[in-house]
Amino acid sequence: MDRKMSRKLIAILTICTMIALMLPAYALADEEVPEDNGVVQNGEEAVGQDEGVLTEGEDGEEGELEEEEEDVEEELAEDEEVAEEEAEEVDAPSEWAVPEIELAIENGLVTEKVLSNYQDDITREDFCELVVKLYEALSGVEVQLPEENVFTDTENPEILKANALGIVFGKTETEFFPNDNITREEIAVMFYRALKAVHPSLVAESFEVTFADMDEISDWALEAVGFMSGKGIIKGLDGNIVAPKANTSREQAIALVNRTYELFKDVEIEEPVEEEVEEEVEEEVAEEAAGDEEDGENGEDEPEESEENGEEPVEEEPEEGEPVEEETE
Incomplete structure (x- = not known):
């Protein structure tokens, strides 16, 4: 009996001991979940913190991107700027032409x-615009646009004025042909x-042409080339050649126009006779010629010199041996 009771007690103690041992384990298991949750939360928080770090990283990257941009x-x-400077250098006039161009503008x-595009060849159209300005500057007269356009390939008023x-x-x-380039002899x-x-x-004035390549100058341009070179406006190239068929750049044309103006701007020019006076003189001459023709047709003799001077004509005595003609009524 005592043994049975002892066994029961031992069994009960064993069970209690096991229960006592198991309860903390269950308690720990229950606590681990929130700890895990805490870990997750901490992880999330960490992630959040990481996100914060990432945000800072993104801000850094954006800053870097902005700096790169x-x-x-x-x-x-x-x-x-470099391209513009290079373009300006390409488009800039040559050093020798700068003062000429500045003065021409003035x-x-x-x-x-x-x-x-100062080094580009100048066209017939562009040079017409310059030469009309030269004419107006020297003459002080503004050229009027003609009523009729004789050309079918241009309506440029300066071309029509020059024509x-x-x-x-x-x-x-x-x-x-306004877009054709102009030659040196054409410019002259x-x-x-x-x-x-x-x-x-x-x-x-007239000047003798002494260029080595004068045989290449067209006959219709020879006088003009001689004059312009004699005046020092058109100058020869290396080897004493004028290169009459060569083209002319814009900066060269501007320089030539300015030289011509500077040379002739102070030359005194006689006032031209008014057209009305010329017409009156021509009419008087025509009337006198018509009157002379009428007098000739009517058989009227021209008055003798003595009559023109207001003196009566003196009858010449006949020489000896010459028959005297009797006057008949």
Whole structure:
């Protein structure tokens, strides 16, 4: 009996001991969940903290990107400045032409169109615009636009004015070819005609052509080339050649226009006879000629010199041996 009771007690103690041992384990298990949750939460918090770190990283990256963009923009701006400087250098006139161009601008001898691409060859159209300005500056007369346009390939008023002044003509009766480049001998002729249009006395001198390549100058340009070179406006190139068929750059044309103006601007020009006076003189001459013809047809003799002087004619005595003619009524 005692043994049975002892066994039961031992069993009960064993069970109690086991329960006592198991309860803390369950308690720990229950506590581990919130700890895990805490870990997760901490992890989430960590993630949140990490996110905060990432946010800071993103801010840093954005800052770096902005800096890179600024650097790129600065580089682009620098490239643009360099390109503009290079373009300006390419578009800038040659050093020798700078003072000529500045003076031509001051004298009002240029157009905006020719103040760029200075090394490009000048066209017939562009040079017409310059030579009309030269004529107006020297003559003090504003050229009026003619009513009729004789050309079918241009409506440029300066070309029409130059044509009306007799400074330039078309390559055909109806075509001007405004975009063709102009040669050195053509420029010489246009200058010569412009000066002559201002007043013939300006081109009264003649000069001998002494260029080594004078045989290449067209016959119709020989006088003009000689005059312009003799005046020191058109100068020879290396080897004493004038290169009459070569083209002329914009800066060269501007320089030539300015030299011509500076040379002739102070030359005194006689006032031309008014057209009305010329017409009256021509009418008087025509009337006198018509009157003389009528007198001849009527058989009237011209008065003798003594009658013109207001003296009565003296009858000459016949020489000896010469029969005297009797007057008949």
